[in-house]
Amino acid sequence: MESSASEILLDFPPMFRLFKDGRIERFLGTEIVPPGLDPKTNVESKDVVYSQETAQIVRIYIPPNAAGKLPLLVYFHGGGFCVETAFSPTYHNYLNALVAEANIVAVSVDYRLAPEHPIPAAYDDSWDAVKWVASHFDGNGPEELLNRHADFNNVCFSGDSAGANLAHHMAVKMTKEKLDGFNLAGIVLTHPYFWGKAPLGNEIKDPAVREKIDVLWRLAYPTTCGSDDQWINPMDDPSFGSLGCSRVLVCVAENDILKPRGLYYCEKLKQSGWGGEVELMESPGEEHVFHLHKPGCENAAAKLKKVADFINQGKA
Structure with a gap:
């Protein structure tokens, strides 16, 4: 037995x-891959501890022939708050490609996973990472690569799925806890992991599918009030429109069950009084986080270019 x-x-x-x-x-x-020189893109990467208390690490990416100050991207990986890591081949390859395409500096954040470390651990770690990155604004931070190459007047947050959820909440937190010398120019939310108790419009209504998503959320956050919790359903939160940036790009995929929430996010942001610019990019015929699993496809290449162009809009 x-x-x-x-x-x-x-x-x-x-x-x-x-x-x-x-x-x-x-x-x-x-599976994890070590940092170092990527032979395909010539992007260099390096792992650095950002929290001595939790021993959490970021992976820093520098493009080839980096000179002077470059736009800075802080990236949060996806995985439903329960799986994946900043050091997996999936995310390592994506960040190498994006850094090479956009000619930017990137900081990919690793955070503690549920259920061993339930929410709000992922949010706490992400904010600790943001504060650590911001400590370099005057050129006197602990990591020389960021002191030398990161342009803190042009910072973007981004992530996919649960990482997009984190990027949104970090942007809201930027308005509540000001960070010296740190200008958040924009956020890029890819297939954001937002949800809610009641179906939206043409959102999937199958009780079994909705229950599966609810179960995943409760596993990550056992003390949650449910799928209308502000962490997973921020659109009705009073501070929703308090984003500490002026530009937002939301990427959705035609066949992703989370697509209606991404569209709703755009609509609500425009109605919130926030006052910034919202862009939407939809990838036809694609599934959730397709760009990570099919990086060589035409839609993934188009999405990579769109994100790179968005980040570089803030260049002086």
């Missing part, structure tokens, strides 16, 4: 399997 320790509590393919004894077997983001 199977021991209780090895009994499956929750099977959540293709992401993970959770056992009754609390163990989690992850199927995504388990």
Whole structure:
């Protein structure tokens, strides 16, 4: 007879399997690649600890032949707050490609994952990383690459799925806790992981599918009030339009079940009194985070160029 320790509590393919004894077997983001020189793009990367307290790390990317100050991107990886890492081949390859395409400096944030570290750990770690990055604004921070090459007058936050959720909330936090010398020019939200209890318009209504998404959220945040929690459904939060930036790019995919929430985000932002510019890019015929799994396809190349151009709009 199977021991209780090895009994499956929750099977959540293709992401993970959770056992009754609390163990989690992850199927995504388990492989990691070291930093260094990428032979395809000649982008250099380096890992640096940003929090001594939690031993969390960022991976810094510098484009080839970097000279002077360059736009700075702070990137938050996706994975439903439960899987993936900034150091997986998926994210390492994407950041190499984006940094080369845009000629920017990027800081890819790793954060603690649920269920071992339930929400708000991911948000706390992300803000710690933002503050660590901001500590370099005057050229006297702990990492010389950022002191030398990061333009703190032109900073963007970005992420995919759960990482887009994090990017939004970090942008809102920028209005509440000002960071000296740090100008957040814009945010790029790719297939953002937002949800809600009631279906929106043509959003999927299948109870089994909606329950699956609800279960994932509750696993990441056991003390949540549900799928209308402000972390997962920020559009009705009073501070929703308090974004600490003037430009937003939202990327959605035609066949992504999260697409209606991305569209709703754009609509609500325009109505919020925020006053900035909102752009929308839809990739036809594509699924959730397709650009990470099919980086060589035409739609992924178009999306990469759009994001690169958006980041560089803030150049002096």
